Amino acid sequence: MKVMIYDTLETGLLHFGEEEEHPFGAVVPPIVQTSLFTYPHFEQRLQGTNPHGYDYSRVSNPTVALAEQKLAYAEGAEAALCFSSGMGAISASILSNVQAGDHIIALETNYPPALQLIRDYLPRFQISHTLIKGTAIEEFERALQPNTRLIYLETPSSMFLHLQDLEAVAQLAKRHSILTICDNSWATPIFQSPIALGIDLVTHSATKYLGGHSDIVAGVVAGAADRIQKIQSFRSMIGSILDPFAAWLLIRGLRTLPVRMERHQRNGLQVAQWLAERPEIERVNHPGLTSHPQHALAQRQMRGYGSLFSIEFHPIEDESIKRFVDSLRLFRIGCSWGGFESLVLGWPMEEPQDGKRRWFVRLFIGLENADDLIHDLEQALETAMGRKE
Ligand SMILES: *Cc1c(COP(=O)(O)O)cnc(C)c1O
Numbered sequence: 001m002k003v004m005i006y007d008t009l010e011t012g013l014l015h016f017g018e019e020e021e022h023p024f025g026a027v028v029p030p031i032v033q034t035s036l037f038t039y040p041h042f043e044q045r046l047q048g049t050n051p052h053g054y055d056y057s058r059v060s061n062p063t064v065a066l067a068e069q070k071l072a073y074a075e076g077a078e079a080a081l082c083f084s085s086g087m088g089a090i091s092a093s094i095l096s097n098v099q100a101g102d103h104i105i106a107l108e109t110n111y112p113p114a115l116q117l118i119r120d121y122l123p124r125f126q127i128s129h130t131l132i133k134g135t136a137i138e139e140f141e142r143a144l145q146p147n148t149r150l151i152y153l154e155t156p157s158s159m160f161l162h163l164q165d166l167e168a169v170a171q172l173a174k175r176h177s178i179l180t181i182c183d184n185s186w187a188t189p190i191f192q193s194p195i196a197l198g199i200d201l202v203t204h205s206a207t208k209y210l211g212g213h214s215d216i217v218a219g220v221v222a223g224a225a226d227r228i229q230k231i232q233s234f235r236s237m238i239g240s241i242l243d244p245f246a247a248w249l250l251i252r253g254l255r256t257l258p259v260r261m262e263r264h265q266r267n268g269l270q271v272a273q274w275l276a277e278r279p280e281i282e283r284v285n286h287p288g289l290t291s292h293p294q295h296a297l298a299q300r301q302m303r304g305y306g307s308l309f310s311i312e313f314h315p316i317e318d319e320s321i322k323r324f325v326d327s328l329r330l331f332r333i334g335c336s337w338g339g340f341e342s343l344v345l346g347w348p349m350e351e352p353q354d355g356k357r358r359w360f361v362r363l364f365i366g367l368e369n370a371d372d373l374i375h376d377l378e379q380a381l382e383t384a385m386g387r388k389e
Contacts, residue, residue, distance in 0.1 A: 009074060009190060010258040017069035031248040032062045059236045063244040067251050068220070071210070074189035074254070075202050077222035081232055082242035082250070086185065086205025088235075089219030090114050093181050093201050094152065096234035100126040102149035107134045107164070109157040111183060111205075118152065135294060137168045144176060153199070154183035155192075156298070158337075159362065161285040161309055163294040166301055170198025181221075185209070185338070190261040191304035201227060208338025209306065212253040212260055215339075216246045260340075261304065263367050268307025270370040271363070271377070275311055280381055282358070283312040307365035308337050312358055321346060321359045324384035330368055330376040337364035342373060 004019050006012030022029050037054040039045040054060055064082050072080035083089040094117065098104065106118045108131045118129050130143040140151065151173050155164045166182065173180045181201045182194040188209045194202045204210055206218035219242075221231060235241055242250070265288075272286040284291070286309035287298035298305070313321065325333060331344040343364040348357050365373065382388035 008258075012073060013070060013254050013257055016073045017066050029063070029066060029248075029251070031244050033244050034061075057244065058239055058241055059232075061241070061244050061247070063251075064242050064247040067242070067247040067254070070251065070254050071189075071204075071206075071220050072222050074257075075184070075222040076189075076193055076195050077202065077228075078225040079228035080220055080222035081228055081235060082206070082247055083219035083221070083235065084240050084242055084246075085217045086111075086183075086203065086207055086219035087113050088240035089203045089205075089221045090181075090183065091117055092231050092234050092238060092240060093203055093221045094118070094122075094150065095238075096231050097179050098122070098127050098149055101147055102127050103145045103147045104129040104150045104152060105140060105143045105148060106131055106152040107154060107157060107162070108132065109134075109160045109162050110152065110154050111158060114152070114154075114183070133162065134164045135162050137165055137172065140169055140172055144172075148176065148178050150179045150181065152181050152183075153194075154186075155301075156186050156287050156306075158186055158308060159310065161287055161292070163287060163297050163301075165297055166194050166197040166199055170200075173200075174198065186306045186308060187302050187304075188257065188261055188306065190258055191265070191306065192302045195223065197301060200224070201231075205338075206250055206253075207336060209261065209264070210253055210257060211250050211338070212257065213249070213339055214336065214341065216249045216253075218242050218246050218250050260367065261306075264307035264365065265304045267367070267370040267373065268305060268309065268365040271307075271365050271373055272309055274374050275377065278381065280313055280316070280385060281311050282314045285310045285312070308362070309365075310360055310362045312360055314358075315356060316359055318348070318359075320384045320386075321348075321361070324380050325361070327380035327383040328376055329380075330373055331363065340367045342366035342368055 035057050039050050067082050068080040104118055106129055132139040132143050153164050170180055180199045182199045184192055184194055184202045185205045185208050201221055201223040204220045206220050211218055269288050272284050275281055276284045288305040325344055331342045334343050337343055346361040349360050350357055
């Protein structure tokens with residue numbers, strides 16, 4: 001294949017891996033929707049050398065491989081693997097790298113199902129863990145044990161928007177021969193490159209920004225070729241590769257990722273800044289705001305910002321919050337994020353300090369016009385506060 005060097009991800013994500021012409025001169029690559037690849041000669045099957053390079057789609061598939069090439073390129077990694085979900089990628093990356101007697105350092109604020117794997121499931125196999133907040137490097141140093149094998153990161157975390165200093169954690173981990181994994185779903189390769197900062201493996205829920213259209217469930221892990229090969233054996237065994245059609249939709253999503261992220265960033269900051277001025281709201285947790293306690297770190301290790309953030313209300317009646325959420329017309333109520341559509345979700349939380357109940361609302365800012373979204377939030381706040389019917 002012709003090796004092309006692209007100066008930017010904008011150009012590269014469109015064309016990388018597709019330099020050779022597709023069948024019929026088609027602009028878009030075909031979906032190789034097949035479970036099986038057969039061999040011209042029995043001898044080639046005996047030798048395991050199919051001239052086309054493929055054997056069975058649980059192990060590898062050309063459409064999935066194209067998505068993987070683009071994702072490895074985007075993350076600045078040697079190789080990548082696609083999975084049938086983000087959790088498939090996370091579980092395989094963790095499980096293929098630990099054994100009985102090992103210890104994992106993870107975050108209190110990790111994506112809940114990932115935390116469930118580490119906290120509730122792995123202890124059955126004598127794999128222990130320490131959970132930390134992770135905003136200071138000293139916490140990682142204190143959590144180290146002689147048997148620490150893995151550090152599992154997510155920055156910024158998708159609920160509380162806490163950051164970890166990737167370069168500092170990577171240096172600490174390397175000194176102790178500990179594997180580092182970072183969930184990069186929030187920032188995407190457009191805004192953050194954990195591998196360039198020394199992290200070993202990067203995972204994504206490609207269901208979110210990478211797919212970008214709320215029409216697939218997919219995951220990815222990227223890293224050095226030898227590490228990825230080990231995870232590929234695990235993927236074949238556990239049977240969690242991505243389906244070719246979903247891989248094809250993921251390729252389509254990746255082409256517009258840079259353009260979409262630019263708009264998500266702009267919309268997200270505009271809405272977050274507007275909300276920060278509202279009297280009902282105590283705090284806006286968005287690392288792009290100067291009020292965020294880790295804003296300096298955010299500026300140092302990211303090139304831009306995703307549009308998922310949370311707001312904390314001043315003490316407020318439950319009924320008012322319900323009215324607020326139900327009055328929103330452009331924000332749908334739902335748990336995922338990263339698609340074209342704006343979303344809202346909320347939880348009441350007891351503050352450990354004063355025992356007060358506070359409402360915590362997570363907003364995902366989609367690709368709508370930001371002024372439209374702000375008008376919608378304004379009318380919903382006015383309705384919630386009983387200033388408008
Ligand atoms: C959604 C999500 C995941 C899990 O991805 P799935 O595709 O739903 O399995 C992992 N990490 C983060 C930060 C997520 O938001």
